[in-house]
Amino acid sequence: MENTNGLPEFIRPWIVVAIGLVAALLITVVLTFLFSRFRRRMPALAGTGIRGRTPILLTLAFAFTKISMTLAFKPSQWTDLWQFLLLLALFASIAWLLIALIGTIEEVILAKYRTDGRNPRRLSKIQTQIGLLRRVATALIITLAVSGALLTIPEVRALGAGILASAGLISVVAALAVQSSLANIFAGLQIAFTDAIRVNDTVVVEGERGNIEEITLTYVVILLLDGRRLIVPSTYFTATPFENWSRRNTDIMGYVFLDLNWNAPVEHLRTRTEQLLSATDLWDGRVGTLNVTDAVGGIMKITIMVTARNAGDLWDLRNFIREHLVAELGRDYPEALPEPLLRGGSS
Numbered sequence: 001m002e003n004t005n006g007l008p009e010f011i012r013p014w015i016v017v018a019i020g021l022v023a024a025l026l027i028t029v030v031l032t033f034l035f036s037r038f039r040r041r042m043p044a045l046a047g048t049g050i051r052g053r054t055p056i057l058l059t060l061a062f063a064f065t066k067i068s069m070t071l072a073f074k075p076s077q078w079t080d081l082w083q084f085l086l087l088l089a090l091f092a093s094i095a096w097l098l099i100a101l102i103g104t105i106e107e108v109i110l111a112k113y114r115t116d117g118r119n120p121r122r123l124s125k126i127q128t129q130i131g132l133l134r135r136v137a138t139a140l141i142i143t144l145a146v147s148g149a150l151l152t153i154p155e156v157r158a159l160g161a162g163i164l165a166s167a168g169l170i171s172v173v174a175a176l177a178v179q180s181s182l183a184n185i186f187a188g189l190q191i192a193f194t195d196a197i198r199v200n201d202t203v204v205v206e207g208e209r210g211n212i213e214e215i216t217l218t219y220v221v222i223l224l225l226d227g228r229r230l231i232v233p234s235t236y237f238t239a240t241p242f243e244n245w246s247r248r249n250t251d252i253m254g255y256v257f258l259d260l261n262w263n264a265p266v267e268h269l270r271t272r273t274e275q276l277l278s279a280t281d282l283w284d285g286r287v288g289t290l291n292v293t294d295a296v297g298g299i300m301k302i303t304i305m306v307t308a309r310n311a312g313d314l315w316d317l318r319n320f321i322r323e324h325l326v327a328e329l330g331r332d333y334p335e336a337l338p339e340p341l342l343r344g345g346s347s
Contacts, residue, residue: 017072020064028057055097062090088149095145102137106130128198128215132188135217187234188217196237197244202252202311204243205232209311225315245311253287254314256304256321260329264300264336266292269325273304276324282317284309299338 032053066086073079109130191197201212203222210224220237222230236242245252258269270290277288286307294301304321308314329336 017068020068024060024064055100058093059097091145091149095141098141099138187238202245252314253307256318258302259299260336262300282313
């Protein structure tokens with residue numbers, strides 16, 4: 001059957017649905033264009049993608065299709081099924097859109113601090129806190145989306161009263177079951193907002209030194225010097241003492257120890273240490289001293305105190321000083337080296 005416009009009656013509802021999809025596409029294009037102009041005004045965001053384009057398109061498409069079907073089609077069993085499926089898809093796309101929006105907000109905030117190269121510590125602090133807040137918000141959004149989708153099912157809604165009635169018992173059982181996980185989650189939040197550690201901090205944990213690579217709600221990832229990654233529960237950093245070598249700043253002090261005979265040329269070593277420090281960029285120029293700190297049992301302990309801009313430079317500086325002094329002593333003053341050193345050992 002055809003109407004006065006010459007279109008079959010069954011085509012008209014699909015035209016309404018198509019118009020809704022076209023409107024969703026046009027709105028997505030406009031929003032994408034506006035965000036692209038915004039990114040060009042912020043150089044720090046120039047390399048980031050438009051992560052919200054697809055979820056915006058899907059959200060608008062599902063919403064407009066659902067509205068179009070309500071207006072264009074008469075209620076029936078198959079339209080009710082499609083309305084239900086579209087509602088579930090709409091919940092999922094809205095959750096995806098909100099997660100993408102949170103990620104974009106995170107990029108905008110971090111971009112503001114990345115342009116300020118004078119305060120990298122502040123960037124690490126903001127990066128740690130914003131990252132944890134994003135994970136909390138993401139978990140909350142997913143939970144709400146799944147809950148909303150389940151509540152659209154009549155059978156699940158009917159169980160609501162029974163679930164609420166037994167909530168007291170369930171909460172006790174759940175608390176016992178997830179006690180450890182909840183402790184780690186709260187510890188992760190405490191770490192982020194008490195500023196105990198930050199991303200890129202240099203720490204010593206369980207005798208291993210490394211840099212904080214990632215802080216999540218439940219665990220912390222530490223990149224060790226040899227490339228291994230140490231995964232530590234968040235509660236470790238709230239209950240166990242650990243070393244943070246860059247708590248306030250990255251400047252750090254270290255020591256080089258040498259065990260020598262009593263006839264070792266101390267003044268020559270002091271002069272050579274000053275020359276070696278002046279010849280390398282690893283030294284930050286603050287402290288560079290050599291002292292005899294012990295002399296017991298025929299052995300004289302030489303302690304060289306040096307400083308560097310960060311833990312990595314300090315590690316290389318200590319090795320640089322130690323290697324050169326031991327090599328020169330073995331070549332020019334072999335009598336100053338104890339017997340173990342003459343056999344190839346060092347301290």
